[in-house]
Amino acid sequence: MAIRVRFAPSPTGYLHVGGARTALFNWLLARKQRGVFILRIEDTDKERSSEAMTRAIVEGLRWLGLDWDEGPHHQADGIERHRADARQLLESGAAYRCFCTPEELAAKRAEAEARKERYGYDRRCLRELTPERSAARAAAGERCAIRFRVPEGVTEWNDLVHGPTRFVNAEIDDFIVLRSDGTPTYNLAVVSDDSWMRVTHVIRGDDHLSNTPKQILLYRTLGRPLPEFAHVPMILGPDGRRLSKRHGATSIADHEARGILPWAMVNFLALLGWSPGTDEEVMDVPELITKFSIDRVLKKSSVFDLKKLEWLNAQHMARADAQLLEPLVAPRLAARGLASAEELQARREWYLALIDLLKGRARDLEELAERVRPYVAGVIRYEEEAVGRHWRDGPQVALRLERLTELLADAPWEAAPLEDRLRAFAAELGIPAGKLIHPLRVALTGQAVSPGIFDVLVAMGRERALGRIRDAVCYLRDRFAAGASAPEP
Numbered sequence: 463m464a465i466r467v468r469f470a471p472s473p474t475g476y477l478h479v480g481g482a483r484t485a486l487f488n489w490l491l492a493r494k495q496r497g498v499f500i501l502r503i504e505d506t507d508k509e510r511s512s513e514a515m516t517r518a519i520v521e522g523l524r525w526l527g528l529d530w531d532e533g534p535h536h537q538a539d540g541i542e543r544h545r546a547d548a549r550q551l552l553e554s555g556a557a558y559r560c561f562c563t564p565e566e567l568a569a570k571r572a573e574a575e576a577r578k579e580r581y582g583y584d585r586r587c588l589r590e591l592t593p594e595r596s597a598a599r600a601a602a603g604e605r606c607a608i609r610f611r612v613p614e615g616v617t618e619w620n621d622l623v624h625g626p627t628r629f630v631n632a633e634i635d636d637f638i639v640l641r642s643d644g645t646p647t648y649n650l651a652v653v654s655d656d657s658w659m660r661v662t663h664v665i666r667g668d669d670h671l672s673n674t675p676k677q678i679l680l681y682r683t684l685g686r687p688l689p690e691f692a693h694v695p696m697i698l699g700p701d702g703r704r705l706s707k708r709h710g711a712t713s714i715a716d717h718e719a720r721g722i723l724p725w726a727m728v729n730f731l732a733l734l735g736w737s738p739g740t741d742e743e744v745m746d747v748p749e750l751i752t753k754f755s756i757d758r759v760l761k762k763s764s765v766f767d768l769k770k771l772e773w774l775n776a777q778h779m780a781r782a783d784a785q786l787l788e789p790l791v792a793p794r795l796a797a798r799g800l801a802s803a804e805e806l807q808a809r810r811e812w813y814l815a816l817i818d819l820l821k822g823r824a825r826d827l828e829e830l831a832e833r834v835r836p837y838v839a840g841v842i843r844y845e846e847e848a849v850g851r852h853w854r855d856g857p858q859v860a861l862r863l864e865r866l867t868e869l870l871a872d873a874p875w876e877a878a879p880l881e882d883r884l885r886a887f888a889a890e891l892g893i894p895a896g897k898l899i900h901p902l903r904v905a906l907t908g909q910a911v912s913p914g915i916f917d918v919l920v921a922m923g924r925e926r927a928l929g930r931i932r933d934a935v936c937y938l939r940d941r942f943a944a945g946a947s948a949p950e951p
Contacts, residue, residue, distance in 0.1 A: 465497030466662045469523075470537070470652070471529075473515035476713035477522035479705065479794045480667060480697050482809045483731045487694060488665050489528045489731070500659055501507030501533035503613070506651055507543070522714040525724050527747065532659070537651055540658065544646035547654045547684060548608050548639050556683045557639060559596045561586045582635045608640040610680065617675035622663075622692035622756045629675040637676055649676045657686035659718040665756070667691045668763075692756050695735045695763045705766050721794070721827030722771065726778040730771045735764040744777045746798060748880040776825045784817040787830070792818065794831035800838050816921050819913050836907040837922050842930070844937070848910035852900040853938060859901045860938040862891070866898065875924045877916040884916075 469485040471477065477485075492499035501523070504512040520809055551557035560583075567583075587596070587813035600606055612635070618628040639650035646654070652673075656664065671693050681688045717727055722792045737760060738745065738753045739782065745753070779787065788806075795801040796921065806813055814836055817830070824830035836842050844853075853859050869883050884902075887936040899915050906927060912918050919927050 463660075463662060465492060465495040466500065466660050467492050467497065467665060468500035468502050468656065468657075468659065468661050469528075470502040470504050471519050472507065472510075473512060473519060474507060474510040474632070475515060476715060477519045478713050479731070479734070481519075482522065482526060482714050482727075483697065483734050484666055484694065485493070485528055486526070486728060487708045487736070487754075488663075490751055491665065492531070493661065493751045494754050496530045497499055497662075498659070499528075500535070501530035502535045502537060502659070503522040503533075504537040504648075504651070506537050518713070518715060522718075525718050526714065526728055527724055535659070535799065537655060540648065540651070540655055541644075543658060544651050544654045545644065548646065548650060550637060551610060551680075551683060552700055553606055554683070555593075555607050555611075557844060558588045558593075558636075559591070559600055560609045560638070561591075561596075561599060561604060561606045562587060565885060576701065588636070590606065601886045604865075605642040607638045608678070609636045610639050612636050612676075612679065617678050619674065619678060619688075621674075622690055623694060623759050624671075624706060624761060627671075627674075629672075631675070631679075634675060634789075639680070649673055649681065653677050653684070653686070656689060657681065657684070661689050663690045663692065663756075665694065665856060668693045668696050675702065694759055694834065696760060697734055697766050698763045700765055701766075704945045712728070717771075721776050721829065721831075722775050723782070723827070726775040727771070729778065730774050734762075735760050735927075744774065744781075753810075772825045779824055779826070779830065780822040782821065784814040784821070787817050787827070788814060789822060791827050791831050791834075794827055795834060795838075797942060798831060798835070800831070800835060819917055819921050823911070823913065836909070836912075836930075837926075841933070842908040844904060844908045844934075845910065848904045848908065851910055852904050856938045856942040860935045860942075862898060863901060863905055863931050864935045867928055867935070870919075870931075875920060877914075877920055880919050881916045902931070903933075905931050 467486050467488040469481075471481050482633060489499050491497065501520075503516055503519070505516070518536075518539075521822070523530070546778055548557065570584070571581045587606075591599075596606075607615055612631050614759075615626050615631050617634075618626065621627045624868075637649065638647050640646055674691055676691070678688060699705050714727070718724070725747055728747055728750065729743075732745070732750050732754070733743065736754070737758050792801070792803070792806055795806070796803065816834060820830060820833045824833055847930070853929055866884065866887060869887055870880060873879050873883050884898055885895050888898050891897075902911070903912050903918070904910065906912070906915075906918055913921075922930070
């Protein structure tokens with residue numbers, strides 16, 4: 463039988479890092495083994511589930527490129543099947559009706575806590591009610607839940623991540639499988655759905671480990687084939703605590719908004735709890751599919767490192783073809799008023815070349831869009847730190863820039879002749895070329911850092927570049943004429 467895996471999020475929140483990592487591991491296994499990846503929305507909790515969250519989850523998966531082969535199925539659609547499975551358990555004697563009220567159960571729990579004892583359901587309704595009496599009370603309309611009767615012994619399985627795993631059944635309460643309002647609990651619904659969908663491998667987080675013995679008992683009692691289980695390690699913050707927003711672990715949509723590339727995010731998620739077996743870290747999606755295997759999923763918790771994500775994203779940006787980046791950065795340029803869709807189309811080749819020039823110096827798409835600004839904006843802002851470092855001797859810098867404008871004005875607008883003229887001027891002045899290059903960079907971009915200055919000149923174009931230098935000369939003369947000095951670096 464082909465491998466069949468599923469991702470089954472609850473639409474009570476956005477798609478976060480942990481859920482996305484679980485989805486990815488399932489998807490990678492399915493693609494590696496040419497199996498089936500199923501998307502199931504576990505929406506039986508009507509009060510907390512929402513269509514908005516469902517859309518956010520679906521959109522997050524699509525952004526990551528995790529396409530599904532079946533679904534999205536909705537767990538709520540299977541409620542009659544869930545009830546039928548509960549009835550099968552009841553009729554076989556593997557489950558029983560529980561008429562205890564929430565208030566009675568809460569009181570018993572409080573009593574146990576007061577005695578500093580572990581609370582466990584005392585099987586009162588199993589002990590005190592015969593099956594006939596129980597059925598009669600239910601037939602009379604009395605509300606009741608259905609509890610699974612946990613057998614004696616131990617429940618064991620070979621976890622694909624943790625190896626042989628066992629739970630003593632005496633430590634498992636008789637758990638509810640159908641609530642008094644007729645809705646299934648998580649464990650019953652999952653077993654019912656997974657068996658109906660013929661899921662062969664259940665890959666999920668370690669936080670579900672305690673649910674697994676209950677589900678195995680249900681599988682066996684219902685006579686359903688048992689899937690393989692793999693529980694992947696939890697993701698922690700750098701401080702070793704459970705991952706939260708304070709660690710920068712916001713929703714997947716937030717990472718998209720800040721300009722993370724989807725394939726970089728996939729690369730980052732894959733390395734959270736999985737090792738390729740080498741020191742290699744920067745991998746594209748086809749490589750991840752080829753290298754992925756469950757036996758390389760780590761047992762220990764992984765650490766969410768926002769700086770690592772930024773580094774990986776920068777690596778992928780530097781490697782990416784400009785044609786891949788252009789449709790991702792274009793909306794950010796438009797949002798800044800830097801370039802409309804029409805302008806981008808009219809100067810497409812130039813924009814692609816500009817992206818190629820700048821992509822290696824940006825950590826994310828937002829930063830890349832901002833780095834485009836000096837090349838298209840009418841005016842620029844000079845960074846105070848850059849001014850303080852490279853324009854300290856304002857009058858002299860103004861004179862040099864003015865003379866440089868004259869020297870470059872009639873030069874062929876290509877990197878080599880522009881470089882020749884600048885270096886010749888530096889030699890004439892008897893100064894290192896950097897004494898011209900750094901002030902020129904501030905004049906052109908307003909920043910202390912940029913790509914190679916001659917590439918910047920070419921990308922900016924003759925008219926805009928010369929205009930920028932003239933603007934810088936005017937700025938410097940006005941500033942120092944007013945008695946100002948460059949700020950301390």
